[in-house]
Amino acid sequence: MGVFNGILDGIVSCFGVLTPLQWLGLLGLVMLYIYWSLTKNYGVFEKQGLFSITPKLLFGNTKDLVMETKSMIQFYRDIYKQFGDRKYGIFNDGTAPTLLIKDPDLIKQVLVTDFDHFVDLNFIPKDLAHLPLNELGLTNAVGDEWRSLRTSITPAFSLKNIKNIGTKINAPALDVIDAMKKCPKGLVDMEKLTGHYAIDCIGRIVFSMDFQTIKSDGNEIVTNGNNFFETWRFFMTMSIPKLAKLFNISLFKPQSVRYFLAMTENILKGRNGSKTYPNDVLGLMMKIRDQKLAPEDDDLKGQKQALAAKFMTDTMISRTLMQFFLDGYDTVSALLSMVFYFVAIDPEVQDRLLIEIDDMASKVGANITGDDVKDLKYLDQVFHESSRLAAFSFTVRRCTKSWKIPGTDVVIPEDMGVLIPIQGLHTDPQYFPDPEKFDPDRFSPEYKLTMKTGTFLPFGMGPRACIGMQIALMEAKILMYQVFRNFRLEPCDQTVIPIKWRKDHFNRLDGGVKLKAVPR
Numbered sequence: 045m046g047v048f049n050g051i052l053d054g055i056v057s058c059f060g061v062l063t064p065l066q067w068l069g070l071l072g073l074v075m076l077y078i079y080w081s082l083t084k085n086y087g088v089f090e091k092q093g094l095f096s097i098t099p100k101l102l103f104g105n106t107k108d109l110v111m112e113t114k115s116m117i118q119f120y121r122d123i124y125k126q127f128g129d130r131k132y133g134i135f136n137d138g139t140a141p142t143l144l145i146k147d148p149d150l151i152k153q154v155l156v157t158d159f160d161h162f163v164d165l166n167f168i169p170k171d172l173a174h175l176p177l178n179e180l181g182l183t184n185a186v187g188d189e190w191r192s193l194r195t196s197i198t199p200a201f202s203l204k205n206i207k208n209i210g211t212k213i214n215a216p217a218l219d220v221i222d223a224m225k226k227c228p229k230g231l232v233d234m235e236k237l238t239g240h241y242a243i244d245c246i247g248r249i250v251f252s253m254d255f256q257t258i259k260s261d262g263n264e265i266v267t268n269g270n271n272f273f274e275t276w277r278f279f280m281t282m283s284i285p286k287l288a289k290l291f292n293i294s295l296f297k298p299q300s301v302r303y304f305l306a307m308t309e310n311i312l313k314g315r316n317g318s319k320t321y322p323n324d325v326l327g328l329m330m331k332i333r334d335q336k337l338a339p340e341d342d343d344l345k346g347q348k349q350a351l352a353a354k355f356m357t358d359t360m361i362s363r364t365l366m367q368f369f370l371d372g373y374d375t376v377s378a379l380l381s382m383v384f385y386f387v388a389i390d391p392e393v394q395d396r397l398l399i400e401i402d403d404m405a406s407k408v409g410a411n412i413t414g415d416d417v418k419d420l421k422y423l424d425q426v427f428h429e430s431s432r433l434a435a436f437s438f439t440v441r442r443c444t445k446s447w448k449i450p451g452t453d454v455v456i457p458e459d460m461g462v463l464i465p466i467q468g469l470h471t472d473p474q475y476f477p478d479p480e481k482f483d484p485d486r487f488s489p490e491y492k493l494t495m496k497t498g499t500f501l502p503f504g505m506g507p508r509a510c511i512g513m514q515i516a517l518m519e520a521k522i523l524m525y526q527v528f529r530n531f532r533l534e535p536c537d538q539t540v541i542p543i544k545w546r547k548d549h550f551n552r553l554d555g556g557v558k559l560k561a562v563p564r
């Protein structure tokens with residue numbers, strides 16, 4: 045109180061001392077300081093010869109994102125085009141200059157070859173990563189802590205270790221079919237259904253529990269899952285981190301984070317009490333913690349297993365479990381609903397897909413397994429083509445050890461961000477001719493051979509790529525199989541055609557995915 049009173053007294057006494065002109069001068073100086081601190085980083089790399097798009101005060105180049113005047117997908121496609129034929133350049137992410145890389149070879153170098161220089165994801169700026177509500181397990185772990193964690197957790201995400209994953213996922217997929225059969229006039233909301241499905245899959249794979257989200261047409265897990273993301277938090281954290289830190293603004297909505305943490309902690313407590321290791325992701329994590337992985341499912345040998353156990357604390361287990369809701373709900377639902385959208389509006393693709401599915405159905409009926417799924421080649425192509433057009437727009441790395449851009453004298457300093465514009469690459473006609481066209485043949489075995497590494501990145505690339513990819517693929521393919529085995533999907537009068545992306549979400553349609561399901 046004493047210090048505060050002193051400062052107050054000082055200010056009050058200035059009123060008598062300073063003339064109005066001096067006050068104006070003081071205000072001017074303060075404004076100049078604010079302006080300087082907001083703009084001091086702009087132009088630094090341009091002086092070294094790098095191209096950049098002229099930044100706007102405070103927003104840098106992100107105004108259309110922060111103000112939601114463009115969808116995120118459109119924004120990153122447009123930014124990519126603005127860099128023309130250049131391999132890289134500077135994108136001003138708020139007040140922070142960030143290296144945007146377009147060139148696939150350089151992308152590979154950053155994500156794979158020179159990974160040592162770019163170990164950290166940069167979705168949460170370093171300063172904010174350790175705010176209590178931002179500490180969410182793997183995604184925001186940095187440096188050596190991330191390396192140890194990723195090694196510890198990887199066996200729990202391996203399809204080889206999650207026994208009978210196909211059977212576990214088949215149950216919620218069949219629940220979706222029942223729910224679709226009950227929809228009046230066959231009008232189905234695929235965004236809602238795939239969201240409920242993603243939650244029920246997490247329940248089965250991770251906890252061996254039936255959350256009954258599909259059967260009950262939603263529950264509080266869905267409500268909290270939907271509330272996780274608020275785009276303004278995302279942009280504020282990434283683009284204006286100083287303000288986010290000042291006001292203690294977390295990346296995700298605090299109520300949802302607390303809800304899921306409490307839920308996962310309770311489940312873990314129950315399991316610890318029963319001292320059992322059921323066959324699910326949680327069981328695997330507990331085995332890693334207790335060094336009880338069986339030799340046949342043990343990817344971690346000897347010393348590595350002891351180190352993994354050290355990092356697999358109960359806190360880390362509940363945070364990783366929450367990661368499933370955070371990373372495995374919205375991503376799966378947004379992309380999977382778009383798969384159904386693309387197929388519904390393309391009868392030729394659907395005809396081809398149905399032939400393959402009917403062939404499989406004649407052999408296995410409703411009981412498809414993880415191994416059977418591997419034989420659905422065209423379905424795989426359809427999924428990949430959908431993920432080309434509806435992928436999350438970008439990924440980011442933080443430079444963890446200064447790095448010289450090959451062939452130049454420009455050095456990227458530690459802590460600088462690097463941005464990979466996934467949506468720009470996915471719609472670049474050099475790599476995907478006639479990019480707006482939905483054409484699953486782009487992913488035929490022959491075409492895939494000609495695809496340039498670093499141009500198709502729906503799950504990222506390198507040691508920091510998506511750890512849940514195999515699980516997500518299995519969830520997607522089993523639901524696609526069951527839906528098209530039972531229904532033909534068609535557009536209805538509520539279907540959004542042509543595509544219009546939401547401006548307040550990452551990769552969802554403005555108006556959702558409403559379709560007509562015709563029983564087969």
Ligand code: HEM
Pocket residue numbers: 165182183184194367368369371372373375376379436439440501502503504505506507508509510511512513515516
């Ligand atoms: C269709 C669904 C999904 C998509 C499109 C997707 C996409 C991505 C992408 C693009 C990244 C960044 C990779 C990079 O920068 O190289 C990522 C990271 C990650 N994803 Fe996924 N993901 C999906 C599903 C899942 C699921 C089901 C989980 C399960 C929990 C998951 C967990 C994670 C985690 C933990 C990371 C951070 C990995 C690390 O920091 O080491 N994702 N994902």
